[in-house]
Amino acid sequence: MLIELSGVSKIYNQGRANEVRALTNIDLVVEQGSMVCLKGPSGSGKSTLLAIIGCIFPPTSGRAAIADRQLARLPDRFLTLHRRETIGFIFQRFNVLPELTVLDNITLPLLPLGVPPKERKERAQQLMARFGISHRAEFPAGQISGGELQRVAIARALINNQPIILADEPTAHLDTVLSWEFMEIMQQLQAAGKTIVIASHDPLVFEHPAVERTVTIKDGRLHAS
């Protein structure tokens, strides 16, 4: 198993007046190479759970093991190092830097890894060719279409060949055709061995045949289904 959470809770701003209990006592196991969908209304804790799986912050309590590494009490720096080897993120609005070219956006995760320019370019070119956006390489990311943007975001999540792909409401701003296309690509990636966790309350996602398991979150608690 690649992702293993047991008794995970997350409290934002603990001990302060604006304390928020976002996750309570979550147990979740995601096997290597599977595709899981986290479903639930807005504010139920999906993003928080993805952030914990994605090594952005450790849980307030409970145990989280991602790719065989215990996360609790890892200092920030190690979380970052672990994250960039392990996790590829795809965000709701794809979070590209609009003034940067498509190529530069895709290679952003490689800069702090010390990957030299030539190799960066080669790796990005491979992915761009695979997703059919090679002709956009030198375009500013702010000037390409929504469908191309989504492929840029996917390519960026794969650039360091990370084993886990986390997507947070990836279809929230896509039409039906593009949403469908997104799930097709996810299916291909899963077939290629990636472990995929998608947070979404879009039926197009959680009813997609490639999704093996759907987990429902409500008010920070898991309801298996």
Add this chain to the structure above:
Amino acid sequence: MALKNIEKQLNILDYALSSLWRRRAKSFSILLVFAAIIFLLASFQMVTQSLSDKAKQVLAYTPEITLQKMSAGRQEAIPLAYREQLAGIFGIRRVVPRIWGYYFDEVRLANYTVMGMELENMPEGARLDASLANGKMPGPEARGWVFVGHSIKEALNLDERYTFSLFRPDLTLKAFTVSGEFSRDTDILTNDLIVMNLADARDLYGIPAGLVTDFCVYVANPKEIDTIAKKISTALPSVRVLTRPQIQKTYQVVFGWRSGFGSICLLAALAAFVILAWDKASGLSPEERREIAILKVLGWETSDILATRFWESLIVSGLACILGMTAAYIHVVYFAASLFRPVLMGWSVLRPDLHLLPRMAAGDILLILAFTVIPYLAATVIPAWRSATVPADSALGG
């Protein structure tokens, strides 16, 4: 591992460069303001340096003691006979009589300084012929031979010819032949100077035999200047005694005030610049926060983000330094520091066509860097620590 680190810094440098390019309008305006500040500081420093060099030169050629006869508060000719009274004072090495004055050239509307003295009697080191670019000083018998400074040569068009004439008070003409030219290094002293034999100067100004305008007194031991000056005052009560240290003090007061004033203006400008830089760099804009959050979630550490800021600032300030210093050098050398004329007016009135040779010690450059680059780096990089407070998860969908 070390190699990876270098690669990483290169990548971050690469990113910093492209960030600067993306915001090129903003980067360029900061660069220009920054370069202008360095330009002002460096020009001022160069001018100050070379002027104080010049002042030192002037002092080096100033006699240790100058004697002038005063009457009704005005200077008048001093009798050569006073020399006998000076001979009795112990410690005087040499007394050199001098006739000097101004000559207004009505044709060219220019003022010249004429100086006639017994050059051969001057002690080593004080001799003006040490600063000759070419030729030889006229000897005592060489009547009609002169030595001229640069602007005289230009004014009298002495490139093609060697002879010229000046009017005596009775409007008869006196002819001179140029035997040499002063080096431009001593411009401040010699630019408008015509040096001639004492007898020629007497003839030109129509000064009666037995009178000169002043005496240059050289002493054996410079420590005794004040004592000897006092003795001369006692022996010759009607004579004004000017010592080199007194003249030096006057220079220092005037010059110190001027450069102090200039420095204060520049420091004020610098402070304004730092405040501006700080203001620009302080609050993180929403775009910056977003960029930082994205970079963090993609695996950039806070230190990597700080490094991009550091490189950006270093590139801007490095370019600004090169631009500013080069412009300052050109300004001082080719435009004679014309922007500072108003502040340094006293000097330009003193010698209107001043040729400045900028001098810039490594220490001065470091000082300027310390006053500009370091505050700028601080003003841009320190606020970037705020990026540490931008949580990576703010890049996730709400």
